[in-house]
Amino acid sequence: DAGVIQSPRHEVTEMGQEVTLRCKPISGHDYLFWYRQTMMRGLELLIYFNNNVPIDDSGMPEDRFSAKMPNASFSTLKIQPSEPRDSAVYFCASSYHMMNTEAFFGQGTRLTVV
Amino acid sequence: DAKTTQPNSMESNEEEPVHLPCNHSTISGTDYIHWYRQLPSQGPEYVIHGLTSNVNNRMASLAIAEDRKSSTLILHRATLRDAAVYYCILYSGAGSYQLTFGKGTKLSVIP
Numbered sequence: 001d002a003g004v005i006q007s008p009r010h011e012v013t014e015m016g017q018e019v020t021l022r023c024k025p026i027s028g029h030d031y032l033f034w035y036r037q038t039m040m041r042g043l044e045l046l047i048y049f050n051n052n053v054p055i056d057d058s059g060m061p062e063d064r065f066s067a068k069m070p071n072a073s074f075s076t077l078k079i080q081p082s083e084p085r086d087s088a089v090y091f092c093a094s095s096y097h098m099m100n101t102e103a104f105f106g107q108g109t110r111l112t113v114v
Numbered sequence: 115d116a117k118t119t120q121p122n123s124m125e126s127n128e129e130e131p132v133h134l135p136c137n138h139s140t141i142s143g144t145d146y147i148h149w150y151r152q153l154p155s156q157g158p159e160y161v162i163h164g165l166t167s168n169v170n171n172r173m174a175s176l177a178i179a180e181d182r183k184s185s186t187l188i189l190h191r192a193t194l195r196d197a198a199v200y201y202c203i204l205y206s207g208a209g210s211y212q213l214t215f216g217k218g219t220k221l222s223v224i225p
Contacts, residue, residue, distance in 0.1 A: 004157075033213070043158070043201075043215035091157050100146060100165075103213070105157030 004106035006092050012112045018080040021109045024073055025094030033103065034067055034077050035091040043091070049075065082113045118202045123220045126192045134187040134219055136202030141182050146205040149176065149187045151198040152218070158201065161187065197223045 005024040013019050025032045033048040047057040052069045060067070064083070069075040079086055089110050095103040119137040126132040138147065148163040162169055162176045164185070169176040175188040189196055201218040 035215075042217055045213060045215075093157070100163070102148075102160035102163070103150075103158075105159070108157050 004092055004094055004104050006090075006106035006109050008109060009107065010110045010112075012114065013082055015083055015113055016081045017113075018078065019082045019086075019111060019113075021077040021090050021092075021111070023075045023077070023092030023106060025075070025092070026104055027073065029094035029096055029104075030072075031095045031097075031103075032069060032075050033093040033095075034075070035093065035105075036088045037091060037108075038088045046077070079111075082111075084113045087111055087113050118204060118216050120200075120202055120216060120219045122217065123222065125222045125224060126189075127224050128194060129191050132189040132192045132196070132221065134189075134200050134202075134221065135184065136186070137184045138202070138204055139183045141204060142206070144206075147176065147178060147182075147185050148203045148205055148213075149174070150201045150203060150215075151196075152201070153195075153198045158215070161200070163205075192221075192223045194223050194225060197221055 004026055007022045011019060030051050034046040035043050036046055037043045044059055046059045047067045048055055049069045052072055065079055067077045089108045091105050091108045093103045093105040095101055146163055146165050149161040150158040151161050152158045162171050162174050164176045164178055168178060177186045199218040199220050201215050203213060205213060
């Protein structure tokens with residue numbers, strides 16, 4: 001397996017534009033996570049899915065953020081409208097059972113909102 | 115959430131063992147102890163995990179205190195590629211996913 005695949009790797013957008021980040025988890029994994037990493041706040045869990053169903057979105061910063069998982073092999077994180085403070089590296093990860101197994105992370109998407 | 119405490123930074127000489135400590139005094143009986151590391155410009159990478167007993171794998175060893183209130187990640191021979199931020203994380207058994215990354219320990223390896 002190629003691992004968790006995220007696209008794009010880098011995204012530069014203007015404030016107010018819609019941004020969509022994409023993730024393809026490892027085949028067969030039933031958990032998918034979206035994280036955001038900044039220097040100030042470190043790694044933060046935004047939302048996670050189990051079997052394509054959002055389970056906990058308490059980490060989503062505000063209504064401008066939304067995430068979907070239409071099928072087991074694809075998830076999106078959308079920011080609309082984007083703001084400069086959304087600039088960060090966004091990671092997607094997937095795993096089997098949560099507690100007794102490892103999570104595999106993608107390479108991340110570096111988002112810059114100008 | 116059960117919290118972990120780690121030193122902000124540590125240094126090691128290349129080819130020497132490294133002991134990275136983690137305190138988790140409020141750990142519950144069902145919490146697993148996981149360690150991840152993040153190399154520069156990469157996503158976090160799984161290192162090892164355990165519940166009560168010490169664990170070994172090809173990357174490292176995990177020593178867990180008898181009362182489970184602390185643990186130590188052991189890299190047996192540090193290489194330059196081991197320079198990274200190491201995170202000690204507790205997986206909560208409370209049903210909701212509580213994988214919380216702290217600030218971690220930045221390990222520098224000196225040639």
